[in-house]
Amino acid sequence: MRKHGNSYWFNSVVILIILCFFIQISCNQVQHDSRRGNRRLTAGKPESVGMSSKRLERIQVVVQSYVDSLWISGATGLIARRGKVVYHQSFSMRDIEQKDIMQNDDIYRIASMTKAVTSVAVMMLYEEGHFLLDDPLYYYLPEFKDPVILDRVIWKDSTFTSHPAENQITIRQLLNHTSGIGYSFSHERLRPLYQKAGIPDGLNTTHAILADKMKAIARMPLLHEPGEAYTYGLNMDVLGYLVEVLSGQSLSEFFSELIFEPLGMESTSFYLYGEDAFRLVTLYEPDGHGGLRPSTDRDYYYPLEGGKSYYSGGAGLLSTALDYGKFLQMLVNNGQYNGHRLLSRKTIDIMTKNQVGDLWGGGAFGLGFGITTEEGSASILGSVGNYWWGGYFSTSFWVDPAEELVAVFMTQMFPAPHDEIHKKFQVLAYQAIVD
Numbered sequence: 328m329r330k331h332g333n334s335y336w337f338n339s340v341v342i343l344i345i346l347c348f349f350i351q352i353s354c355n356q357v358q359h360d361s362r363r364g365n366r367r368l369t370a371g372k373p374e375s376v377g378m379s380s381k382r383l384e385r386i387q388v389v390v391q392s393y394v395d396s397l398w399i400s401g402a403t404g405l406i407a408r409r410g411k412v413v414y415h416q417s418f419s420m421r422d423i424e425q426k427d428i429m430q431n432d433d434i435y436r437i438a439s440m441t442k443a444v445t446s447v448a449v450m451m452l453y454e455e456g457h458f459l460l461d462d463p464l465y466y467y468l469p470e471f472k473d474p475v476i477l478d479r480v481i482w483k484d485s486t487f488t489s490h491p492a493e494n495q496i497t498i499r500q501l502l503n504h505t506s507g508i509g510y511s512f513s514h515e516r517l518r519p520l521y522q523k524a525g526i527p528d529g530l531n532t533t534h535a536i537l538a539d540k541m542k543a544i545a546r547m548p549l550l551h552e553p554g555e556a557y558t559y560g561l562n563m564d565v566l567g568y569l570v571e572v573l574s575g576q577s578l579s580e581f582f583s584e585l586i587f588e589p590l591g592m593e594s595t596s597f598y599l600y601g602e603d604a605f606r607l608v609t610l611y612e613p614d615g616h617g618g619l620r621p622s623t624d625r626d627y628y629y630p631l632e633g634g635k636s637y638y639s640g641g642a643g644l645l646s647t648a649l650d651y652g653k654f655l656q657m658l659v660n661n662g663q664y665n666g667h668r669l670l671s672r673k674t675i676d677i678m679t680k681n682q683v684g685d686l687w688g689g690g691a692f693g694l695g696f697g698i699t700t701e702e703g704s705a706s707i708l709g710s711v712g713n714y715w716w717g718g719y720f721s722t723s724f725w726v727d728p729a730e731e732l733v734a735v736f737m738t739q740m741f742p743a744p745h746d747e748i749h750k751k752f753q754v755l756a757y758q759a760i761v762d
Contacts (some may be wrong), residue, residue, distance in 0.1 A: 350436070362747070367665055368649070368656050371411025377762025378413050380652050386414065386755045390748070394419045397618050398745040399721075400611045406756050414756075415649065419483060421670040422609045423619065434594055434606045435737045436630065437651065438530065438586060438642045438718035441726040444654065446695025447642035448570050448581055450674050457573045460502070460694075464497035467569060470545035471496055475547035476507070480640065485519040489548045496553045498569070501562040502694040503682040507549030509560035520547055525593045529564060529642030530559040530719065531626035532633020537578060541568035554658075557686040567640020590657055591665035592650040598635040607631065608739045610720060622741065627720075642719065648735045652739045655726050655733035679714045679728075707750055708757035724751040730760065 336658035373380045386404060393399045401419035404410065417429040453460065458467060465472035474496055475489035492507075500506040511521035512528050524543040534539075544565060550558050567578045574581050579597050587595050599607055610627050614620040625632065630645055637643070657664035661672035681691035681698060687742045691698035696714035704711045721743040724735045736752040 328405075330666060359653040366410030366656065366660055368407055368410060368412050368652055370415075371413060373759065376408040376411045376413060378408060378759045379761045382759035382761070383414050383755075385758070386752065387416070389751055389761070390418050393745060393748055396745075399738045399740055399743075399748065400609065400619055402434065402736065402738045402748075403429065403431060403435070403648045404737075404752060405652045406732070407652055407734075407760045408730065408732045408760075410656065410731075412649075412652070413759075421606075423611075424621070429608070430606070431649065432594060432606065432647050433608050433645055434599065434603070434645050435608050435722055435739060436627075436718070436720045437644050437646050437722050437737070438720050440646070440716060440718045440722055440724060441529075441640065441642055441644040441649065443695050443716055443724075444582060444586060444644060445563045445567050445570070445656075446584065446678065447658075447669060448578075448640075449455075449498070449502065449566050450670055450678060450694065451585065452570065452573050454671060454674055458498055460499040461497050463497055464501065464506075464565070464569070465495060467572060468541070468545070470542050471565075474545075474553070475548045476552060477550060479515050480519060482519060485523040487520060487548055492549060492552055494553050495548075498566075499551050499682065499694070501566050501569075503692055504557055504559050504562050505554050505683060506545065506560075506565075507551045507553050507556070507558060507688060508547075508561055508562050508565065509550050509558050513559065514550060517547070517550070526561070527637065527639070529637075529639030530613065530629060532629045533637045534634030535637050537564065537568050537638050537640075538571065541565050544566070555686075557683055557688075557692065561641055563641035564639055567638060570640070570722075578640055581645075584670065586654075587650075589669065591645070592653055592666050593676070595644060595646040595650045595654075597638050599630050599645065604631060608737075610739045610741065612741060613744065618730065624741075627741065648737055651724060651735050652733055655724060655735070658726055659728060659731055659733055677714070708754045719728065721746050721749070723752075732756070732760075 328549055390402055400423055403417040406414040416433055417431050418421050419429055421427040421433050445511045474492045476492050478488045480487050496506045509517050510528055511518040526540050526543050570581055571578055610622040611619040612622050662668055662670035662675055678694040682694055683692045691700050696716055699709055699713035701711050710727045710729045715726050717723035721740040722737040726733050732757050736749055
């Protein structure tokens with residue numbers, strides 16, 4: 328009995344110690360999440376967050392070599408860890424011909440980096456109970472009921488033949504690009520159909536409004552059965568229209584009131600007016616002789632020319648590196664920033680989980696982001712679980728929740744034959760982590 332009693336007390340003590348251990352871990356996690364949620368982007372020394380100032384200097388050498396080689400006109404890069412901006416630098420000229428020096432608060436066309444903002448807007452409405460992710464889209468946008476699949480394009484008159492889809496498009500499929508809706512610039516069969524209907528790709532000077540053009544898309548055929556393939560397309564523009572219908576606001580108003588103003592994104596918008604126009608970085612292209620020239624495609628002058636009424640949820644925004652960094656820091660902060668909560672951390676969890684199985688060439692795609700897998704992390708410095716995307720005019724971002732790191736790198740080039748600079752910027756950021 329005595330021996331049994333000692334064993335009982337010994338086991339009780341062991342269990343108590345284990346319970347205390349797990350309670351401490353839980354408390355530490357809560358404290359950690361609380362600290363993370365309170366972080367605003369402020370300037371800090373790299374060494375204060377486990378990074379090396381000397382190693383970050385390598386960025387200067389590499390980016391300047393691209394400028395000197397006339398592969399880019401200029402650039403702005405931002406890196407922040409644990410809420411401290413440890414790198415924020417601009418290079419060369421905002422406008423080469425005018426000899427305007429690039430400034431850190433200059434404004435870039437971020438194109439498809441708009442998609443992440445639209446995804447957050449959609450998920451904010453999801454959290455309010457407006458819909459479920461697997462609801463058919465036509466519940467809310469009736470014109471999308473009973474889609475059809477493209478069989479053949481009749482090129483002589485830009486018409487088509489089709490057959491009925493077996494399934495309806497869901498909101499989740501729009502968020503993960505498996506709806507079957509494409510882009511005309513990247514899918515030749517859609518080009519004559521979209522041109523005839525006047526459907527823009529979000530990068531031009533149209534005087535149209537989003538609602539009208541999304542109703543036109545509803546009459547277009549899908550490239551495949553909803554959910555059976557990953558097809559990058561105008562999904563986020565359709566979701567921007569959904570935001571307008573559910574919120575009763577234009578997409579521009581929703582973004583400004585519920586995302587940009589709370590986060591302090593003072594220089595992010597769809598269009599520029601007045602004195603801010605001079606801050607827009609000139610878009611360049613290779614001139615064919617080893618140099619650069621301003622883009623010759625007038626559609627790409629959309630922030631300043633043409634109509635200012637079309638709010639593309641997939642490609643329309645303009646922003647600065649710091650503004651977009653605030654948006655990314657909100658995500659690292661589990662959905663809150665600057666005293667405002669936009670999303671629950673549980674919502675961000677689902678947005679950053681693979682939502683497409685193996686449909687994306689063996690990679691992972693969530694609800695608005697590409698996601699780094701174990702295989703992907705073996706090919707470039709980074710972390711499993713990074714989420715990221717880029718823009719048509721050579722801009723990019725990534726978020727590393729494990730390292731509490733966000734980064735933005737922006738140039739203004741199209742075409743951009745040397746866009747590997749974005750991956751080099753990522754390598755140069757991670758090699759500076761020394762803790």
